[in-house]
Amino acid sequence: MNLRTLPLLLWAIISLSACSSGDKDEIEPGTGPVDTTIVKTGVYTLANVAADTVANSGSQAKPLYYSLEDNKVIPENQLQTANWDIAFNGTYNSNIACNNGKALYSPGYGGPGKGGIYLVKDAEIDAQYYDAPNKPIKNVPARSLFDEAFTKVKVAPxxxxxxxxxxxxxxxxxxxxxxxxxxxxxxQLFPDKPADSVGHVSYTLPRTVIVRTAKGNYAKLVVYSVYKGAPMLPTRSYKPGYISFKYAIQKDGTKILDIK
Amino acid sequence: MHTRTALLATLLLFAACKKEDNNVKKDTYEDGVSTVIYDLAGDTEASVGEGADGKVMRPFKPFFFRFNGKQQSWDSSATNRQSNSWDIAFTDVYNALVYPNSGTDGRNPGYGGAGKGLIVMVDKPYASVTQAPTEAEMKTNNLGFVGWDGYPQPYNDGWYFYSLQTHLAIAIRNRTFVLLTAEGKFAKLELINVYKGNPPAVTDLHWPAPYFTFRYFVQEDGSRNLKTP
Structure with missing residues (x-):
């Protein structure tokens, strides 16, 4: 278990290609929180954010706490603050949790967080790779579907x-x-390949997660991959625990997520 | 490397519990009124990984169990699933995801049938659970199923911890489940082990599994009295 005490990778360098363009003219003024950070309304893409890269599923993975408001990793000692917006936790960081101080089972319970999460299932997009609940997916979804799913979400519920x-x-x-x-x-997706090479593999789905941040702003995100290098077609030989995702955040307090 | 560390951790964990476990003998489960099931075989031909002799890496076939008469059934037809011929179903990985028979819960194998099943957790030893909660309380706290503790939601109480890395499932001691059977009678259930022979500690990945050891008591008079010696 000493692996878990290794100096963590949370401070590993995050390569981010940020493209923020305000679009302020199109967005009506909101009544939300006053933004005090330098991250502006916009779309941000992150590659290989290191979560628990030495996870073994014998225990819960070391959670990754991320601030969408500030676009950075937040250390665990700030758990009961409004400084983080989503946690990737659970086995192999496969869960996304919000920061809500009033929710008993939120990691931010007891703190000031106002967060929430919502999963968007788009029937048109699902039809292109998804069969039915409790069944294997029909095929590995194309990367373009992730961007399509992301773009199609224009407002928070x-x-x-x-x-x-x-x-x-x-x-x-x-x-x-x-x-x-x-x-x-x-x-099961690749019955002709050795089960050991294609079994126990996570395929991300082109489904957008809408996030209410700890401070009460709205954001959307889509996860491209949980493997190092974000391979289009992961196998068991890729290293898990590296999360590549794209998100958009609306800083004016409105639910408008049609952000370019 | 990861595997070795996890195994080591598991060994250490067991070393810590060994003394207590040594005092648990099979015959202590027999209390004169409860039914004790030893080594009921699940889908022993399925495997979660390659390299298990004679096993195939494929999903586990579910089976169904009726308390009255200790009947096991492998009939997954809709007719059987939606009947009251079973009280608990053993499904999914290692057959270790256990459902009561509910006709109203969309995730339940008995969905669409007449089953009245509910299941709640009580963190007490089996013998000290002497009364079921009211049906209303059970509806409020219904878990729907019991399996891997804390999964999928942090509030999903389960009966074991499971490691995908070591592929070992460790039952949680002193945890009892109170059920409504398919017919709506109150019962209590202790799920004791998934490994053949109910070993106190398993370190061998290929220890024969799933073979279920569990015990239960059904209150046939319709009351909530679950007292057992």
Whole structure:
């Protein structure tokens, strides 16, 4: 278990190609929180953010706490603050949790966080790779579908639609419900390949997660990959624990997520 | 490297519990009124990984169990699933995801049938669970299923910890489940082990599994009295 005490990789260099363009003319002024950070309304893409890269599923992975507001990793000693917006936790960091101080099962319980999460299932996009709950996906979804799913989300839902206690994780695995990744436990997607090379592989799904941040702003994100290098077609030989994702955040307090 | 560390951790964990576990003998499960099931074979031909002799890496076939008469069934037809011929179903990885028979829960194998099943967790030893909660309380706290503790949601109480790395499932001691059977009778259930022979500690990845050891008591008079010696 001393692996878990290794100096963590949370401070590993994050390569981020940020492209922020305000679009302020199109967005009506909101009534949300006053933004005090340098990150502006915009779209941000991150590659290989190191979560628990030495995770073994014998225990919960070391969680990764991320601030969408500030676009950076937040250390665990700030858990009960509003400084982080999403946590990647659970086995192999496969769950996304929000920061909500009032929700007993949120990692931010007891703190000031106002967060929530919501999973978008787009029937048109799902039809291109998804079969049915509790079944293997039809095919590995094309990378372009992730961007399409992301772009199609233009507004956040009503606040009572957000989950606060629940995490969003693996799709229909061992009692779970709709999720953002399909875990091919038995290598069923590629029956002709050695099961050991294609079994126990996580395929991310082109489903957008809408986030209410700890401070109460709205954001959306899509996860491209949980493997180092974000391979289009992961196998078991790729290293897990490296999260590549894209998000957009709206800093004016409105629910408008049609952000370029 | 990871495997070795995890195994070491597991060994250490067991070393710490060994004394207590040594005092647990099979015959202590027999209390005169409960039914004890030893080594009920699940889908022993399925495997979670390559390299297990005679096993295939594929999903586990579910089976169904009726408390009255200790009947095991492998009939997954809709007719059987939606009947009251079973009280608990053993599904998914290692057959270790256990459902009561509920006709109303969309995730339940019995969905669409007449099963009245509910399941709640009580963190007490089996013998000290002497009364079921009210049906209303059970509806409120219904877990729907019990499996891997803390999964998929942090509030999903389960009956074991499971490591995908070591592929070992360790039952949680002194945890009891109170159920409504398919027919709506109160019962209590202790899920004891998934490994053949109910060993106190398993370190061998290929220890024969799944073979279920569990015990239960159904209160046939319809009351919530679950007292056992």
């Amino acid at each position: 009503a606040d009572d639609q957000f989950q606060t206690n629940k995490v969003i994780g693996l799709d229909y695995f061992s009692g779970s419900e709709d999720g953002w990744a399909y875990y091919d436990f038995y290598g």
